[in-house]
Amino acid sequence: MISIEEALEKILAEVSGANPEDVRLEESLGRILAKDVYADRDYPPFHRSTMDGYAIKSSEYDSSKTYHCKKEISAGMKSELDPNEEIVKIMTGAAVPEGLDAVIKVEDSQEIANENSNLQVRFKSEKVFHFMNIAVQGEDLKKGELVIRAGVKIGMSEISLLASLGVDVVSVKSPPKVSVVSTGNEVVPVGSSPLPYQIRDSNSYSLIAILDRFKIRPKSVVLVPDEESKIMEALREGLKSDILLLSGGVSMGSMDLIPPLLEKLGVKKIFHKVLLKPGKPIWFGKKENTVVFGLPGNPFSVQVCARIFLDPYIRSYLGMEIFKPLRYPFFGKRKKKNSLPEYFPVFFETAERTGLNAKPFNGSGDIRAGLSSDGIALHPSELAEISDGAILDFYPW
Numbered sequence: 001m002i003s004i005e006e007a008l009e010k011i012l013a014e015v016s017g018a019n020p021e022d023v024r025l026e027e028s029l030g031r032i033l034a035k036d037v038y039a040d041r042d043y044p045p046f047h048r049s050t051m052d053g054y055a056i057k058s059s060e061y062d063s064s065k066t067y068h069c070k071k072e073i074s075a076g077m078k079s080e081l082d083p084n085e086e087i088v089k090i091m092t093g094a095a096v097p098e099g100l101d102a103v104i105k106v107e108d109s110q111e112i113a114n115e116n117s118n119l120q121v122r123f124k125s126e127k128v129f130h131f132m133n134i135a136v137q138g139e140d141l142k143k144g145e146l147v148i149r150a151g152v153k154i155g156m157s158e159i160s161l162l163a164s165l166g167v168d169v170v171s172v173k174s175p176p177k178v179s180v181v182s183t184g185n186e187v188v189p190v191g192s193s194p195l196p197y198q199i200r201d202s203n204s205y206s207l208i209a210i211l212d213r214f215k216i217r218p219k220s221v222v223l224v225p226d227e228e229s230k231i232m233e234a235l236r237e238g239l240k241s242d243i244l245l246l247s248g249g250v251s252m253g254s255m256d257l258i259p260p261l262l263e264k265l266g267v268k269k270i271f272h273k274v275l276l277k278p279g280k281p282i283w284f285g286k287k288e289n290t291v292v293f294g295l296p297g298n299p300f301s302v303q304v305c306a307r308i309f310l311d312p313y314i315r316s317y318l319g320m321e322i323f324k325p326l327r328y329p330f331f332g333k334r335k336k337k338n339s340l341p342e343y344f345p346v347f348f349e350t351a352e353r354t355g356l357n358a359k360p361f362n363g364s365g366d367i368r369a370g371l372s373s374d375g376i377a378l379h380p381s382e383l384a385e386i387s388d389g390a391i392l393d394f395y396p397w
Contacts, residue, residue: 001273004308004341007284010270011309014286015316016242018173025162028154030215031172032318037148040165042138047096051105051133054121055090058102061128066112069119073097089119096134103133151319173318175216179238180207183248183258184297185226202367203247203295203302210306214314218245231261239265239290242317245310248297251281258294259283267292275381277340278364279305300361300369304343304376307395325378325393329355334379334386341381345373346394356394370397 002010020034049055054069067087073079075093081100090096090103104125112120141147147165148158154170162170182204188194189201204221211218219241224230226249238244249258250272259272267287272294274282278301283294291313295305312322331349336342345359356377361369370376375396379386386392 001275001280002271004274004276007271007274007282008309008312011284011291011313012316012322014270014291015313016289018176018318020171021174022169023172025159025168025170028162028170028172029156029159030213031154031170032214032320033148033150033152033154033158034171034173034319036146036150037162037165037167039141039143039145039147041143043141043164044135044137044139047101047131047137048135049090049092049094049096049103049133050135051103052092053090053103053105053107053133054109054123055088055096055100055103056128057086057100058128058130058132060086061102061123061125063123063126065122067121067123069121087121101130101134102128104128105133151321153320175214176242176314176317177240178211178216178218178243178245179241180204180218180221180245181231181234181238181247182221182223183226183231183246187223187248187297189223202299203297206299206302207245207247207306207310210310211314214318216314226257228257228261231257232265235261235265239267239287239292241290243313244290244292246283246292246294247302248295250283250294250296262292262294275340276304276308277338277342279308279343280340282309284309296364298364299367300345300364303370304364307376307397308343325395327391328377328394329353330377330386330388330390330392331355331357332388334358335384336379339381342379343376343395344379345370345375346377347372347374356392373397 023031069087069089070085072089073094074091077094079095079097081097088097096103104123108124110122112122147161152158182201186198187201188198194200201223208218208221220237222234224234246258249256262285263269267285269285272283273280278298279296281296282305285292293310295302315322345361346356347359349355349357359373375394378393
């Protein structure tokens with residue numbers, strides 16, 4: 001058996017990169033950016049007023065003077081000064097005319113008279129300085145500056161920024177083709193009424209949910225009994241995908257048929273079994289451009305292995321950053337009876353500080369194990385007991 005770190009290293013060594021494809025901006029939410037994005041011009045593209053008020057030349061400001069204002073500029077208007085014009089009324093977002101370099105907010109002004117479109121104004125401000133209440137051209141971004149790196153997942157803020165940059169067609173990573181196969185004589189479809197010795201297929205849906213986070217829809221999802229011919233048929237079809245996800249049939253029982261059948265089909269075993277709990281029987285291999293994850297059958301084992309091993313693989317495939325675990329203090333005490341590193345469900349608790357609290361569950365077969373948890377924490381192999389306040393690795397779902 002190999003360690004978690006060794007297993008992850010071997011998995012990531014088999015990553016092949018995704019190809020780019022173009023999608024409309026409104027269809028890009030949740031997709032992964034394939035190319036770096038650069039600013040098409042300065043932002044702001046002009047000196048922009050950040051207040052409603054009056055634009056003025058700071059070096060000639062005189063608080064005792066009465067100014068004559070003939071023009072008002074609002075956002076979207078072309079801004080030019082007329083000859084001998086020394087002040088303009090300006091709205092938030094409007095371009096400050098060349099020759100003026102400060103904006104006195106309207107609250108610091110006093111209108112004396114307004115006759116024949118000639119507004120007389122005095123100001124209360126003691127000091128007026130260069131670029132006061134002005135967003136300077138290019139202070140956010142300079143033309144040609146890198147704005148968003150490839151590998152970023154596109155969310156609301158990214159879509160807003162891309163729209164501001166004029167990117168209406170976005171280059172994103174093509175998702176991998178994924179096949180999901182759930183095995184077991186005891187497993188029946190969700191809509192079925194199971195016999196007393198049967199269970200419903202939940203693993204397929206766990207994997208579908210994990211894939212959906214990356215906007216990946218599996219090309220096929222099948223449920224097969226522990227019959228060699230039917231499993232072989234499902235495996236042959238699944239090996240046409242980029243990723244084949246299997247659940248069940250990878251342990252050491254007489255009905256655990258997956259490893260030998262994969263090898264019959266020419267899939268090279270890279271490792272089988274990892275030093276962890278739950279999920280110890282995990283199998284990983286590759287045939288040509290298809291990687292195969294053989295996951296254990298218990299629901300929580302599938303969820304843990306998917307989070308620890310499948311998630312980093314998909315992130316790497318799509319060119320995303322692989323997140324390191326977060327570190328939080330543990331509240332309470334926890335014991336384990338084995339020498340393996342053990343993942344267990346936790347939820348956040350906040351009082352004077354924020355930390356992790358263990359969620360009670362009855363092992364990897366407990367269908368409620370991950371319910372209402374915020375993620376999983378790692379109980380290190382060398383610690384028989386975790387004490388209150390211990391700092392643990394935390395993996396959010």
